Amino acid sequence: MSGQPGPEEWTELNREFRLAGPGPAESGEPGRLSRVPVHHGRVVRLGIDRVRFPDGSTGELELIRHRGASAVLPLLDPLPHPDPRIVLLRQYRYAAGGFLYEVPAGIPDSDDESWEVCARRELAEETGYRARELRYLTAIFTTPGFTDEVIHLFAASGLEAGAVDRDEDEFLEVGCLPLSRAVEAVYRGAVTDAKTVSTLLFAHAFLPRAWEDHRPAPPRPSVPWDEGQPSP
Missing domain, CATH: 3.90.79.10 (Nucleoside Triphosphate Pyrophosphohydrolase)
Structure with a gap:
């Protein structure tokens, strides 16, 4: 995704955050599993995404997609x-x-x-x-x-x-x-x-x-x- 830090920055950030405190266990690749469209507009798209979280669990999120x-x-x-x-x-x-x-x-x-x-x-x-x-x-x-x-x-x-x-x-x-x-x-x-x-x-x-x-x-x-x- 554009706007994210590069690999060098991520390495430094991850080191700092893990020193600050442990995060959730990372089992499985997080991301979208499915989407139900709700609204299709000129500027935004609204949908309900079923996603996999970093610990392997799944859930639903209301998400507004924007062109940037x-x-x-x-x-x-x-x-x-x-x-x-x-x-x-x-x-x-x-x-x-x-x-x-x-x-x-x-x-x-x-x-x-x-x-x-x-x-x-x-x-x-x-x-x-x-x-x-x-x-x-x-x-x-x-x-x-x-x-x-x-x-x-x-x-x-x-x-x-x-x-x-x-x-x-x-x-x-x-x-x-x-x-x-x-x-x-x-x-x-x-x-x-x-x-x-x-x-x-x-x-x-x-x-x-x-x-x-x-x-x-x-x-x-x-x-x-x-x-x-x-x-x-």
Whole structure:
């Protein structure tokens, strides 16, 4: 699954977690045994999966499958910079009961649109900015207890202003502020959107390093996002 650490990182993480405390016995390969579709929507698929757990037992889980998304932190000042100005959106979210401060983000337009192309397109559509440079930061599982949604986080620089092209159901304002003030807003509880909190804190801690490393974004999964193979 894209967004997971590589083998070296897993070795280190597994060593740390096993030192912290024993986990369940691993007998048999965990995974999906069968699925009952419940809802097939434009953005998500809801189903009831019968799964095998790491200890060999089985059970049923309600699972929301999501095609994944890209999010991007727009930087108005060239790097290196001690406290670059960033672009944030104030966007209406019905599920949250009001407006949230967010980084630009969205889902791919097609099954073959890369995470990077998706990030560039969403940035342009929502803010009007086109980015000369884009850097991959990391990926996050949003709520792995009931969904497989992964959001790939980017930072963008060399912004050039242009026209916006928003969806009809997008109600948002565009503003800017220094990165340090945005991070302070996270601490004070003014910024609560999960992908935005993750992007801001990651950038605050690792932006110069991530910009120099120039890590590539992972490819889109080869298996369609609403499919998958049952475990044997």
